[in-house]
Amino acid sequence: MFKQLFQSMNEALDLIIRAYPTSQGSEKRALAQQLEMLRNMSDGIIEEWLLFEEKLAAVKHRPAENTDAPYGSNLPLPNVQQVSAASDDTDHYLRNTDTFQRGEGYFKLLMFPEAIREFQKAIDQHPEFLLARLYLALGFLQTERIPEAYSHLQILVSLAEDGRLKAVAYNALGCVQALTGNVEKACEFFKQSHQIDPELQDPLYNLKACLVDGGVLQLGVAIG
Template identity: 40%
Template sequence: MFKDLFATMNDVLDGILTDYPDADEEKTVELAEQLQMLKSMSDNCLEEWLRFEERLADCRSKLVPAPELVSSTDAEGEKPPASEHFTRGQGYYKLYMFPEAVNEFDKLVKEHPDFVLGRVYLAMGYLRLGELAEAYRHFQLLVPLTKSTKLKAISYNAMGCIQVHNQNMDQAYDFFKMADMTDSSFMEPSLWSKEFWPYRRT
């Protein structure tokens, strides 16, 4: 059903793209109305999907202690707090809508500053947006907050990548080494070996 709907919407959009360059004034108005209709349909689909995702999460939390709601990277097995910001933030993140996801997780972390998984999403959201200073700050806060060696290693690795971006190679090397020492399954030793790094990565 959804596949057919979006196939039709894509066909209409393709038609708009094809007709627009040669359209007269009347046709341009018609195409603009079609485009607005597609935008409204898209917004409604997203809104309904988020509403359903919230209800689904609520149902799962009541019927089953829901491991699906906890990221597999969160070895501490935290249960998400009763907050709509978490559900909405996850939904936006999965849709690659990172500004909206960051907005939700920022509110969540302010309400629950010790909720590890919320801060993971917030840090990764900032990273995906290219806001490296904010991402770095939250990864720094995450390291002492979590007991999970995997999350610590992910945080060290992310901070190392940010230091590479900032051309601070010695600091990047130190973070990559800490990531490997924290969780030896997370990174190849050659990634941080000074004999090869940063020229050899395999």
């Protein structure tokens, strides 16, 4: 969204630069007003960015919090980088659409209701877009809409041909089962996930949690 904003601002500034030297009278005054408006917008963005950087720096210096949580206290998500790599879609251009990129941006910012809205649009337009469906399911998990998440994950494991995508979906299904108290079924899904993609680490952590650690899931929420 900021890229689009700065693109519009740059286009407006280019028009002013071309027209200003030969402008006169009311046209010149109008261009000067537009230039002042752009300067105010730029100053405002810089000020907000500096405030954001101060808050971000403060967070970075806080002690790291424990990311393990018992069943039901937090809903687990696979690593976002793993999700981004999980795609068997033939139409890779769909990942560059505004709808998907907005959804992915909201997801990384943990703005899950907004992410759900964008990913729902994406699969309404392209039901075969499995990566968007995976993000949608994970968004439903984070907002505790378990039946909707489970439904989309079942569709994913039935349609996905890519190993990583299917493995991530099975791991998420295992987390759903664990959170609802069905540990035996959860272990089955975690084992399936690991068999499909042995390089995916979360299913092993989660399987160990179910069998040894008394129900502590590996959340794996690593953004960036």
